[in-house]
Amino acid sequence: MILLNPKTENFEHLDSQSRQLLKKTVQWFETKGKEKLKHDDHHRVWYSDFIEFVKKEKLFATFLTPAAEGDGETRWDTYRNCALNEILGFYGLAYWYMWQVTILGLGPIWMSSNKSIKEKTADLLQNGGIFAFGLSEKEHGADIYSTEMSLIPQNDGTYLAKGSKYYIGNANEAALVSTFGKISETDDYVFFVVESNHEKFDCVRNVVNSQTYVAEYVLNDYPITEKDILAKGKDAWDMSLNTVNVGKYNLGWASIGICTHAFYEALNHASHRRLFDHYVTDFTHIKQLFIDAFTRLTAMKLFALRASDYMRSASIDDRRYLLYNPMVKMRVTSQGEEVIDLLWDVIAAKGFEKDMYFEMAVRDIRALPKLEGTV
Known part of the structure; x- marks a missing residue:
C-alpha cells in the first residue's frame, strides 16, 4: 500500500544508512507512545527529548549536511527528506516544525560562499544543533x-x-x-x-x-x-526566496503524514463501532467517505512524489519544479484539509476527544496551507 505504515515500512527504496535512521526515528516515537505524545502536546512541553535523540543519532546532521560539507556520511537529499517529513507529520506536527525550521535556517548558510560559517554549521549539526x-x-x-x-x-x-x-x-x-x-x-x-x-x-x-x-x-x-x-545585495535577496522555495515543499509531506495517521485512527474506530446492528463501516455513506478520503490522500502522495522527481532533476533547462513545488505547498495541503473533514464526518464527536490523535490533526492540518505564504 502506498500509505505509510510505520510498523511495517522498511524504506527499501532508500540506502541502508537512511533506512536505519528512519526506523530508529519511528521506534523512538513508538516507544514514547501516543499517551505521552498527547500529554506533551496538551502541556506544551518543549521537545528536548527529541532534540537529544537527534543529537545522539546525528539525524539532522546526516540528512541536512550537504556531502561537500560533511564527513562522508552525510548528504542533503530532498527525496529521502520526504520520508522523514512524512514520519514527523505522522506523529506530531510540532516535531516536524522543529525540523522544518531547521531546514529554513540552513538554507541561506548552505547557499552562501562563507566557508567558515559552513564549517561551523556542519560541526553544530554534528553536535545536535537546531537552526x-x-x-x-x-x-x-x-x-x-x-x-x-x-x-x-x-x-x-x-x-x-x-x-x-x-x-x-x-x-x-x-x-x-x-x-x-x-x-x-x-x-x-x-x-x-x-x-x-x-x-x-x-x-x-x-x-x-x-x-x-x-x-x-x-x-x-x-x-x-x-x-x-x-x-x-541581490544574493541575499535570492537566498530568502530560494530558501522558502525549498522549504515550502515540505509542508505537503507534513500534511500527508497527518492525514495518514488520522485515516488509520478513523478507520480503526469506525470498523469496531456497531450502530443499529451494523458496523459503522458497513454503511454506504461511510464507505463513500473513506473511499473519497483514501483517493485524495493517495493522490496527494503521488503528486508530491512526482514533484520530488522534478526537484531532483532541476537544472537551468529543466524548471518544472517551479510549477510542481508550489503546487505541493498549495494544493496538497489544502487537500489535506479536505481529507480531515471527510474523516471527521465519519468519527464525528470522537474527533474532539483528548486522547485521540485526531484532535491534534484537526487543529494542525489547518496550519500547513498558511505557513511559508498563504494559498
Whole structure:
C-alpha cells in the first residue's frame, strides 16, 4: 500500500544508512507512545527529548549536511527528506516544525560562499544543533521589501545589528539564526547569522500557545563582522526566496503524514463501532467517505512524489519544479484539509476527544496551507 505504515515500512527504496535512521526515528516515537505524545502536546512541553535523540543519532546532521560539507556520511537529499517529513507529520506536527525550521535556517548558510560559517554549521549539526530562519517581522510579515532589521556600519569595519523579528521558530535554542535585513547606509539587503545565546540577542516571548517555540526576538546592537555575513545585495535577496522555495515543499509531506495517521485512527474506530446492528463501516455513506478520503490522500502522495522527481532533476533547462513545488505547498495541503473533514464526518464527536490523535490533526492540518505564504 502506498500509505505509510510505520510498523511495517522498511524504506527499501532508500540506502541502508537512511533506512536505519528512519526506523530508529519511528521506534523512538513508538516507544514514547501516543499517551505521552498527547500529554506533551496538551502541556506544551518543549521537545528536548527529541532534540537529544537527534543529537545522539546525528539525524539532522546526516540528512541536512550537504556531502561537500560533511564527513562522508552525510548528504542533503530532498527525496529521502520526504520520508522523514512524512514520519514527523505522522506523529506530531510540532516535531516536524522543529525540523522544518531547521531546514529554513540552513538554507541561506548552505547557499552562501562563507566557508567558515559552513564549517561551523556542519560541526553544530554534528553536535545536535537546531537552526532558525529570521525573515518575517511583526509589522511587515514576509514583505521583505519593507524589512526594518538593520546592520549599522561602524568605523572599524564591523556592524551593529538592530531590529526585531517575529514568528521565528526555534529561535529560543537555535545554534544559529539566519537573519535577513538591510545595511543602513546603502539599503542593500543582507543575510547574516546570530547566536540565540548571545547577550545582545533578546528572545522576547513565544507568540503561540504550543509546544513549539515561535519567537519574537530583538537584536540590541548585536555585534556583526564580515565573517558573520552570508550575502549582500541581490544574493541575499535570492537566498530568502530560494530558501522558502525549498522549504515550502515540505509542508505537503507534513500534511500527508497527518492525514495518514488520522485515516488509520478513523478507520480503526469506525470498523469496531456497531450502530443499529451494523458496523459503522458497513454503511454506504461511510464507505463513500473513506473511499473519497483514501483517493485524495493517495493522490496527494503521488503528486508530491512526482514533484520530488522534478526537484531532483532541476537544472537551468529543466524548471518544472517551479510549477510542481508550489503546487505541493498549495494544493496538497489544502487537500489535506479536505481529507480531515471527510474523516471527521465519519468519527464525528470522537474527533474532539483528548486522547485521540485526531484532535491534534484537526487543529494542525489547518496550519500547513498558511505557513511559508498563504494559498
